[in-house]
Amino acid sequence: MRRDVFQAIADPTRRAIIALIALQAMTPNTLAEHFETSRQAVSKHLKILSECDLISQEQLGREIYYKLEVEKMKDIDIWLEQFRKIWETKFSQLDDLLATIKKQKK
Amino acid sequence: MRRDVFQAIADPTRRAIIALIALQAMTPNTLAEHFETSRQAVSKHLKILSECDLISQEQLGREIYYKLEVEKMKDIDIWLEQFRKIWETKFSQLDDLLATIKKQKK
DNA sequence: TAAATATGAAACTATATGGTTGCAAATATA
DNA sequence: TATATTTGCAACCATATAGTTTCATATTTA
Numbered sequence: 640m641r642r643d644v645f646q647a648i649a650d651p652t653r654r655a656i657i658a659l660i661a662l663q664a665m666t667p668n669t670l671a672e673h674f675e676t677s678r679q680a681v682s683k684h685l686k687i688l689s690e691c692d693l694i695s696q697e698q699l700g701r702e703i704y705y706k707l708e709v710e711k712m713k714d715i716d717i718w719l720e721q722f723r724k725i726w727e728t729k730f731s732q733l734d735d736l737l738a739t740i741k742k743q744k745k
Numbered sequence: 746m747r748r749d750v751f752q753a754i755a756d757p758t759r760r761a762i763i764a765l766i767a768l769q770a771m772t773p774n775t776l777a778e779h780f781e782t783s784r785q786a787v788s789k790h791l792k793i794l795s796e797c798d799l800i801s802q803e804q805l806g807r808e809i810y811y812k813l814e815v816e817k818m819k820d821i822d823i824w825l826e827q828f829r830k831i832w833e834t835k836f837s838q839l840d841d842l843l844a845t846i847k848k849q850k851k
Numbered sequence: 852t853a854a855a856t857a858t859g860a861a862a863c864t865a866t867a868t869g870g871t872t873g874c875a876a877a878t879a880t881a
Numbered sequence: 882t883a884t885a886t887t888t889g890c891a892a893c894c895a896t897a898t899a900g901t902t903t904c905a906t907a908t909t910t911a
Binding site for chain 1: 749751752754755757760763764767813815816818819821822824825827828829831832
């Protein structure tokens with residue numbers, strides 16, 4: 640079973656969960672109130688997010704507070720870095736390359 | 746069928762395709778040489794990437810060159826922005842919140 | 852102690868996903 | 882023109898995914 644950050648953020652409900660607990664740590668019950676799905680479904684999403692270390696939990700009595708491990712989000716940022724260099728270049732080297740190929744073929 | 750940028754980058758083969766064509770536009774055949782899977786499987790990945798506008802194509806004779814629409818990658822960057830604000834804060838407000846809850850409960 | 856609350860796990864289901872093989876269409880080349 | 886090359890699409894398959902309902906466990910509260 641694949642279980643990485645990219646697979647974790649693929650699901651829109653999980654992205655919403657991440658955004659919610661980024662603002663404030665929450666219990667599964669409180670989280671579930673924000674969605675149409677069942678509490679158990681939210682729990683399954685929390686498990687997936689836990690398995691790739693995007694969130695951590697802290698038990699307080701019978702409640703479990705889930706919070707975002709925001710450092711892990713940097714993994715996505717690191718992957719984006721290689722493309723950031725390209726999109727910050729005003730003149731596209733790709734268009735340039737295609738133009739070159741076209742000329743060669745003629 | 747869901748078809749957004751986040752779902753597109755969830756697959757490791759598609760992330761590899763993106764990284765390859767970011768450097769240089771490529772045909773499906775050339776791309777497929779970089780992977781274990783069949784050319785047809787690569788074509789299916791290209792279709793998914795096309796459907797969410799992450800790539801575009803240009804036909805030259807019987808060859809079709811696929812190139813990255815690097816602007817679309819910014820969608821991911823935009824989503825990350827909300828978390829970047831948090832991870833750039835040295836002192837975690839989440840730990841703070843949990844500490845507050847603990848005190849209230851005592 | 853008994854009841855209520857919060858949670859996770861198990862079993863099940865429908866659909867999505869990623870892969871394969873075979874084929875048809877378009878273009879280039881002999 | 883006949884053949885080779887490049888490509889996308891259809892049909893099929895095994896597995897993953899996201900959801901449900903039911904149940905067991907732990908903790909709080911009456």
